[in-house]
Amino acid sequence: MRIDDIYPAYNARHLNPNEVGASFIWSANFEKLIQNGHSVILGARGCGKTTLMKMLTIPALNSWRDKRASKIRKSIPFYAIYISTDIYWDVKNHTYSSQLEKFENFDQIISYFSVNSNVFTSLCDTFSYIIDEYELNDESKEIELCKALIEAWKLTQVIPKLVYIKEALNKRVDEVNQLVQQVIFNYKKGDIIPHPSYFNLNFETSVEAIIPIFERIYNLNDGKKWALCFDELEFAPLWLQQKLFRSLRSRKQFLLYKLSASPILSLELEKLLQSEYPATSGNDMQIIKMWNSGDNETFSSQIITSLLRKKFPGKKGIDFFGSNEVYNSSNLYTKGSSFFKKIIELAKKDPSFNDFLKDRNIDPNNPVINDKKLKDTIFRKIKPIVYFRDFYIDEISKNNNKVTYRSRKKGNELFFGLEVLSKICDGNPRWLIGIITSILLKSSESGAEKNLQFDELHSAALRFKNVIANIPIGNNTSYSLIDIMEKVGLYFKDQVLGERFSMDPKGTFEVDSKEILLTDDIIFLLEKAISQGAIILVDSKDDNFDFRIRGKKFKLAYLLSLLYNLPLRSYPSVKLSECLRGIKQVNQKTLFD
Structure with a gap:
């Protein structure tokens, strides 16, 4: 099970831009993203990165109904080219990758080709959006543009129309997939593999060459830039991550980069950025950390209000859900x-x-x-x-x-109300939309009962815990991620509900800096938890990337706090090694026994 499986219907990855725009809620992070500069959005799965990235596109902005929408549509300083990362770009992670290793750099060539094809297709989409938006339909101009694309992308026997250009690109992808299968089953080491000229293309230089041609043909002189919006780079091959982060420093002036990735970037990327003169926050780009947003509760409250009004017009959130x-x-x-x-x-x-x-x-x-x-x-x-x-x-x-x-199985007096609903998802719109939608479906116009609210929150927390328990970790460790989460949760529970009252119970943890206290196996598991939003950085600075988690402070996701009877508050920290030693469950050893 993946994190996406908790509330799959609300995953923006599966929605077209029109659908995303129709239900979009303004946030401070979106205001940062639409600025005229490079941006890097960092956040866990489901936190809304894809929604923000798709909202940069013309169809999404056109379907957005908000008092700010008209102004944003007119003033946004770039045209967005949205590119969703495909897991198949990273050939080295495929089941058949080992079968390609004997053919030198063939797997790398296929990876480059796959990325190029996606970028070219997305560029065609953006061209179509602009032509429709500004009513620039002119057959002669489209033919001229498409002839330039055909030549640049080395296409053959294609009718010069954008729709047929996309078809040709997709057909080429299918042909290359067939070539890969032929190489696997019919070629042996030393055989000469076909190398068509389009394998030599580079999406960056191609985009830089094509965009001025498009602007000339359609007489676009509005001064807008163009933004390559690469989403979910945590799934992209390392070579692409390195290329894009390099580009934050030096590319064409008319080209922007809007990137999204997990909170913790790879150590390989850290080595690259430290060995060169890297882009810096505030000068070359803006880093947007979704978990650091000061308006998460306000944003969540707006989502709740929007969903409530659709179901029960005229109802106020504080009246319908109650106050805690x-x-x-x-x-x-x-x-x-x-x-x-x-x-x-x-x-x-x-x-x-x-x-x-x-x-x-x-x-x-x-x-x-x-x-x-x-x-x-x-x-x-x-x-x-x-x-x-x-x-x-x-x-x-x-x-x-x-x-x-007390023999209470429910915390229905503690986990209900607008304040709790606005906090408990840590600003994660996918979880919040799923939870609120479920509550509304089971509620009458008179309001949402406390028991119902708690039951839905508890059910979501259990599903989230099940997802964490089933995160694939390979053979890199003999430990269990859910065991770590359980021990941390129980330690914090003992701090709040133990034998002695404390005004400052431990409620966050700091990852030990020394490996002798906390092994790299556990670090590997924690990084998995971070990418899924199970634990959240609480001391990260907005102007720096995070590559290492040792020495950093984290909290449990509030949704998990419900399972351990913990208040939705941030408390002082304790070393994680002490956390893991501190509580022993019946018939269960600690990680250090």
């Missing part, structure tokens, strides 16, 4: 408020919390603080922890600090 006391600011710290009562309740059954209050001169039976600054500092920090401990803990023995938990 753990995270809202109503009656925060006033005497007699729900929080005031929770403090008193918890102090009666939790000796450590009772001591915590007394140590700060707060009466457990009348928890009032007159100093506003001190009240905000203490009560704001402890509020989620108080609610969670009061909900899950029945009592804590004064004699041996043994914790007795």
